[in-house]
Amino acid sequence: MRRKAKSPEDLTIGELRRLLMEKRRNVRQDRLEHYRRTGRVVQLASNQPAELDINPVIETSEEELAPVTEKSARKSWADRLLLAVEVIAVLGLIGIILSGFGILRDLNAEFASALEQPTMAPTPLVMAVVLPSGHTPPDTNGNTRPNEAEIPDHLRPMVQSLKDLPIPPSSPEQAIRIQIPALNVDAPIVQGDGWEQLKKGVAQHLGSANPGETGNMVLSGHNDVYGEIFRYLDQLQPGDEISVFTQKRQYIYEVSGTVIVEPTQVEVMAATSNPTTTLISCYPYLIDTQRIAVFANLIN
Incomplete structure (x- = not known):
């Protein structure tokens, strides 16, 4: 077949x-x-x-071709291995470049943050040598005058220079009236706490915070002359309310405490990190050798 x-x-x-x-x-x-x-x-x-x-x-027999074929196969595998190594090297280089960009971005961010200084809330200087409203006790005829005796001798030139501070122009944010229901107080507020301003009502210390603003709004008034507006500050209790008005709205503060201090302890007028007010008057009644300070926090 x-x-x-x-x-x-x-x-x-x-x-x-x-x-x-x-x-x-x-x-x-x-x-x-x-x-x-x-x-x-x-x-x-x-x-x-x-x-x-x-x-x-x-x-050529198949036996003779076998080593050539094997050598060719080995070369092919070597080429593939080299190609794989090259691919890995390229990927590694790309990774290094990307990582470098990330490190550079982080360094730039750190440098920028280092240049940025925290914004500090301005802390006004306490522009006072003694606490406001100081005066001599009224005589039998009701006459009184600023009590210069409580001012240290070496600081009297500074007190004289502070009298020349300009009164800021009127603005809608300024305090214009104060009401204290617990004491039946309802009085105007004027800018500046010099001797002439205190004759007109409650005086706001120049540079202190306006109603509702972060900081300490310092208000002072007489206790035994010119209307005795702050005569009964010592009767205020924690929780009592103080209303302060601007041309725009009403702000309500709540009493938190009361202290009796010397006339030179001006630190009670220092700025605060929250909206607060401090009411200051002479103390005791008809003696006026010290000051009473009432502290309150904004609640509305």
Whole structure:
């Protein structure tokens, strides 16, 4: 039975090479025969090979090709490994660049934050040598005058200079009236706490906070002259309310405490971190050697 011929795809490399060698041999034989017939072939000596293969084909067995194939496979794997290393190196470089940008951004942010100084709330200087409203006790005729004796001698030039401070122009945010229901007080508020201002009502210390603002609104009034507006400050109790009005609205403060201090203890006028008010008057009644200070916090 005749064997079925293999297709070229089914042949091995060795078989393909043998077929190629055989085909070339046949082609050479046909060419030589053609040359003999036409007289163009010289007979070679007997000791010379009958055929001279001008295109020799070296036949290589599969065993000989195996090392070459293995070497080619090793080279292919080496190339892939090198490619993988290059890809990893490129990715690593990209990561380093991105990380560098992130570090640079963080450094810039830290530098910017270092340049930014915290905004501090302005703390006005206590522009006073002694607490306001100081005066001599009224005589039998009701006459009185500023009590210069309570001012230290070396600070009297400063007191004189503070008298020349300009009164700020009127604004809608300024206090214009005060009411203390527990004491039946209802009086106007004027700017500045000099001797002339205190004759007109309750005086607001220049530079202290306006109603509702963060800080200490310092208000002073007489206790035994010019209407005795603050005569009964010592009767105020924690929880009592103080209403202060501007042209725009009403602000309500709640009393938190009371202290008796010396005229030179101006620290009770210091600025605060919350909206507060401090009411100041001479003390005791008709003696006026000390001051009473009532503290209150904004509640509305």
